[in-house]
Amino acid sequence: MPTSLEDRLELRELVDNWVVWRDAGDWDRFATVWHPTQGWMTATWFQGPAAEFIAVSREGFERGVNILHFLGGHSADVYGDRAVVQTKMTISQRASVDGVEADVVCTGRFYDFCCRHEGEWKIVRRQPIYEKDRLDPVDPAARLELDTGLLNRFPSGYRHLAYLQTKAGFTVKTGLPGLTGEAVLRLYDEGAKWLAGSATAGEVGKG
Template sequence: MQHGISEPDEDNRHRAIQRAVDKAAIAELLQNWVIWRDAGEWDRFATVWHQDGRMSATWFRAGAAEFIEGCRKAFDAGMVGLHSLGAISIDVEGTRAVAQSRMEIVHRGRIDGVEVDVTCLGRFVDALEKRDGRWGLVLRQPVYELDRMVPVRPGATLDLDEALLASFPDGYRHLGYLQTKLGMEVYRNLPGTRGPEMAELRKRMKQWLDGAGADCLDAMLPR
C-alpha cells in the first residue's frame, strides 16, 4: 500500500491554491479601482488596467488611457462621482477571468439651479487576463439596474423634462438625465437587469472565459 497524496490529488490541490490566489488578487484589483479612481490617484489607477484595456459607461467608450484622462479632467473640474462595492463573484479559467461586483454610484450635480444626488445601483462586469504574472482589466462594462434622484436641500423641488427622462433605460434614467444636463453625451443601449443587451453581455463574457480573442468583447462597446 502506498501512502501520501497521489499525483492527481496533488495537482488538484495546487490548482485549488492557485485559483484562490488568483481570486484574491482580482478582488483586490476591483477594490483598488474604486478607491484610486475616486481619490484621484491616477498613476495607481492606471495599474489596474492592461494597456489595451477598455471602459464602457453611460458617458464613455474607449481605451483605459482616455478613460483615465477623462476622469482626471472631471475630478479637477470639481465633478463629484463616488463608487462603492458590495458582493464580488469571480470565475477563473487559467489566465482568463470574469468578475461581477455589486456596485453603487453616487453622482452630484445641478439641474436648473437645484443641487441633486443621483444614486445608481448595479454591477460591474469585468473581463480580466493574467499577463506576465499580473492580472489586469481588459474590459469593464457596468450593468445599470436601478436609480433615483433626490434634491440635496430638503424641500427643494424639481421640474424634470419627462420626455428626456423617458428617453433613457429604466436602470439609469435619472443618471442619464443628470449627465445630459451636465453636457455629457449619454449612450442609451447599455445593459440592465434583463433584456437583449444583458443576454449579449453574458454570451460575450462566456466566450472570453472559454478562450476567445479580445474581439469577442468589441460588441459590448456601445455604438
C-alpha cells in the same frame, strides 16, 4: 480548471483598487489596474480605451465633477489566465439640475473581463450593468421638476443618472445593459466566450 484562493483575492483587490484610486484621483496607480494595451472602459458618458478614460476622468476630477463608487458582493469565474468578475456597486453623482443641487444613485454591477498579464491580473474591459437608480434634491425642501420626455429617452436602469449627466453637459449612451434584456444577455454571452478563449473581450470599439 482549479482556481486558487490567491487568484480570487487578487481579483477582488484589483476591483477594490479601481474604485479607491479612481475616486481619490490617484491616477498613476489607477492606470496600473488596466491591461496596458487592451484596456477598455464603457460608462454612460464614455466609451473608449482605458488611457483616454483616465485622462477625461482626471480632467473632470480637477474641474469638480463629483462621481463616486461603492462596492458590495463579488463573484469571480476564473479559467486559467482569464476571468470574468462581477461586483455589486453603486455609482453616485452630485450636480446641479436646473439650478437645484441633486444626488443621483445608481445600483448595479461591474462586469469585468480580466486576464493575467506578466503575472498580474489586469482589467481588459469593464462594462457596468445598470439595475436601478433614483434622483433626489440635496435639500429636501427643494422642488425639482423633471422633463419626462428627456427622462424617458433612457433605459429604466439608469434613466435618472443619464438625466443628471445630460443636464450636466455629458453625452449619454443609450442601450447599455440592465438587469434583464438583450443587452445584458449579449454581455453574458461575451463573457462566456472570453473564458473559452475568444480573441477579444466582446464587441469593444463598436459603438
